[in-house]
Amino acid sequence: MGKATGFLEYERINPKKRSPEDRIKDWEEMRLHQDPELIKTQGARCMNCGVPFCQGGVLLNGMASGCPLHNLIPEWNELVYKGQWEEAYKRLTRTSPFPEFTSRVCPAPCEGACTEGYILEPVTVNSIEYEIIERAFAEGWVRPRNAKKTGKKIAIVGSGPSGMSAAYYLNAVGHDVTVYERNDRVGGLMMYGIPNMKLDKRVVERRLELMKASGIQFVLNTEVGKDIPAQELVNQYDAVILCAGAAKARGLNVEGSDLKGVYYAVDFLKANTKSLLDSNLQDGSYINAKDKDVIIIGGGDTGTDCVATSLRHGCKSVQQFEIMPEPPEKRREASNPWPEWPLKLKVDYGQEEAINLSGRDPRNYLISTKKIVGNENGEVKEVHTVEITWVKNDSGRMVPQEVPGSEKVWKADLVLLAMGFLGPEDTIPAELKLERDSRSNVKAEYEVFETNVEKVFAAGDMRRGQSLIVWAIQEGKLAAREVDKYLMGKSVL
Structure with missing residues (x-):
């Protein structure tokens, strides 16, 4: 001690x-x-x-x-x-x-x-x-890692945290690793889903250069399942690990959700970071919140990132809607005892910045969106909401109930949907006929990671659903161990 x-x-x-x-x-x-x-x-x-x-x-x-x-x-x-x-x-x-x-x-x-x-x-x-x-x-303590080559070749689909983790460990034990990424830069959501002010992209690129120096190959601008068949990787490599994430964003099933000016948060954040890296936002190839009334539907880290990005654009105002109640200031020991994750109110960086500018927290709790209204040009102009309370239904489940007379109309020029993700995209699972679980994730048992298709493994959000970066890295590490055992009969990982 x-x-x-x-x-x-x-x-x-x-x-x-x-x-x-x-x-x-x-x-x-x-x-x-x-x-x-x-x-x-x-x-x-x-x-x-x-x-x-x-x-x-x-x-x-x-x-x-x-x-x-x-x-x-x-x-x-x-x-x-x-x-x-x-x-x-x-x-x-x-x-x-x-x-x-x-x-x-x-x-x-x-x-x-x-x-x-x-x-x-x-x-x-x-x-x-x-x-x-x-x-x-x-x-200078962080150096490339090299090992005696085994002659085994592994393809990894996706260069997010789980894919990078699997590549790191498999390369460290001597396997030849090639990572396929559909975007023009490595990192998955670490590159394009997390804003630069939270994770400077030079930090991602610094690690990328070390991994390249270690012998890991990266193939960019190549979408497996479209630009190259997934089956081709299965045929060419000794093992394939699918780490393509849970990229299917959750939509909003209300009238007006297809209006101009309504975007998924992930598209808003990706376009901003790409334009920032390509041209310092000079190319105009991003969704600009400047001088707009912005409404963000959904909370969590993604909602916070949208608040912070909109403020940096120079938005007129920003509101954030959350359907859940406001968390307590302190942990409630009876329902949320230590060492569970403490469910208490947190003022994150985006809200902190909004409070500094406007004097108020942009979050509005217990709000449900009823419809989105547009103008004669099909552009969003209003969001109609109602307040809700959570009550138990006949089966004992908590369900939202509208509060009579609480309807409200909010001015909006830009609406961002930050309501999480539903699961992986269907292209690769459909082509390879992979089994899926009840939430549409690729089915592969934790700490085994092997799918129903020989030589094909799955890890990260593609296997477990939307989760924390630390879970993705751990899954990549453990999947690397299982692939090493599959190829060599045992593993030192």
Whole structure:
């Protein structure tokens, strides 16, 4: 243990960010480095408890509790406290291939399960992880990984976190890995689904260059199932891993949802990042929120990203509709006990920026959209809503019930649908005749990952449905182990 009384002596210091008034003027990362001595005291807060719930990585009540990667958090916290940064990096990367991604965009279920957080404030695991990996890059500790070649060839479809993770580990044990990506850049939703201010794309490209130097091949602008048959990969390679994500966005089944100005959030975010990277938004090839009244239907990280992006465009106003009630300010122990993920109100970066500009949180809770109304040109002009309450029906399920007289009309020039995803696209599963589960995901047992088709494996959101980046990375890692066992009879992964 770093310091036996550290959790009593030092208060939690949250990650340092640029001020909202400064950061909304550009697309640069919000995150700022913290003083190494401060980070050491944050590491000293770790209690090194007998049962480290922070590294559990289990599902409790349908939510992640602890790190799905099973990061050895107390160990590298202690090493940071002692100033042994390189050893902390080695310990961190024993379980995590891409700490630079998770430290930026993972919601930190490790902190939600932190023992200290039961009474006091949890350890700043996310901040410590960020400082470890960024120091490792600065000091040159992060290097390409090479191994004696096995002669086995593996194709991976999709270069998001699960695909990159599988590629990383399979290459590390000597297999020849080729990753197919339909976009013009590597990273999947890490590249085009997460805005630059949250995850600078130079961070993704920095890792990409290391993976290329390790011998991994990337084939871009190639959509498997359209540009090249999926069966061709099965015929050419010793194994295929499908990591194409859950890209089928959830729509809104109301009148007017097909009007001009109604877009899926993922299309809004992708077009913005691509235009930013291609031309610094000079090509105009994006959905511009400038001078518009923006309504975002849906919450979560995607809704927050849409708020922040709209503000940077210079929108006139932004509102966010959520059908669920406003979370409590503190965890409700009776219904949401530790170490479950704490269901409590969080003001994320986008809402923080909106509050700074307008003086109010853009989120509106218990709101249901009834219809979207357009003008004579077929362009959205209004969103009609009603307030709802949640009641139990005859079978005991909670269902929404409209509140009489609560109808409201909202002015809108741009409506963004941020309601999650329904599952993977059908092209590859249909071609290969893959079995699907009840939620349309590719059917493959967890920790086995093999589909009903010989040589074909599935991992990440394509197998489990929309989930956290840390789950995707873990699934890529475990799928790599199973493919290695399939090809070699055993695995050191």
